[in-house]
Amino acid sequence: MALRLGDTAPNFKATTTEGEIDFYEYLGDSWGILFSHPADYTPVCTTELGRTALLKEEFAKRNVKVLAVSVDPIDKHFGWRDDINETQHCTVDFPIIADETKTVANLYDMIHPNASATATVRSLFVIGPDKLVKLMITYPASTGRNFHEVLRVIDSLQLTAKHSLATPANWQPGEDLIVVPAVSTEDAIKKFPKGVKVIKPYLRYTPQPDAQ
Numbered sequence: 001m002a003l004r005l006g007d008t009a010p011n012f013k014a015t016t017t018e019g020e021i022d023f024y025e026y027l028g029d030s031w032g033i034l035f036s037h038p039a040d041y042t043p044v045c046t047t048e049l050g051r052t053a054l055l056k057e058e059f060a061k062r063n064v065k066v067l068a069v070s071v072d073p074i075d076k077h078f079g080w081r082d083d084i085n086e087t088q089h090c091t092v093d094f095p096i097i098a099d100e101t102k103t104v105a106n107l108y109d110m111i112h113p114n115a116s117a118t119a120t121v122r123s124l125f126v127i128g129p130d131k132l133v134k135l136m137i138t139y140p141a142s143t144g145r146n147f148h149e150v151l152r153v154i155d156s157l158q159l160t161a162k163h164s165l166a167t168p169a170n171w172q173p174g175e176d177l178i179v180v181p182a183v184s185t186e187d188a189i190k191k192f193p194k195g196v197k198v199i200k201p202y203l204r205y206t207p208q209p210d211a212q
């Protein structure tokens with residue numbers, strides 16, 4: 001059955017451009033992003049892997065480890081990685097899985113046969129330190145992902161995990177947050193010293209706790 005939010009992310013061992021890895025060992029206590037690419041030497045994927053490499057500091061700040069998947073063989077990955085570094089002016093130093101047997105693609109339901117019988121779609125999973133699936137986004141092969149959105153969702157997920165806060169539509173870091181329904185207004189007032197604005201009993205805002 002396909003994975004759903006809240007499910008345990010399946011573990012696997014894989015050959016990658018950074019050597020043999022065990023997914024759980026690679027993640028350790030970090031957050032993780034596992035994202036698939038239709039194939040090596042394809043234009044949109046080239047820009048995506050480059051963008052991911054260029055955002056290395058942003059992922060590190062958020063304690064996120066990234067891991068790419070493509071069903072092509074490892075030798076092909078090495079040549080393609082050189083091209084990505086050259087054309088995107090970056091250094092890709094995160095692992096790219098050579099998923100020739102489609103083990104990872106099948107575990108994570110990354111092949112959607114009515115889109116393509118053999119290539120993976122552009123799936124992205126965010127996995128929490130508890131190894132549970134926190135986010136799944138699926139794009140078609142022809143649409144490159146918005147990595148600003150990926151970072152924004154990670155910020156949102158981490159605010160929920162750390163402070164029991166949710167993020168309103170179009171939220172950007174620094175803007176007010178929403179108190180989750182599970183927290184009473186009485187408890188919210190104690191928990192959030194920057195103040196709680198009650199618009200409706202179910203719609204309560206508070207400033208971002210860790211913003212300057």
Ligand code: BEZ
Nearest residue numbers: 038042043044045141142
């Ligand atoms: C790409 O990955 O670049 C791509 C794949 C299929 C269609 C268009 C672009």
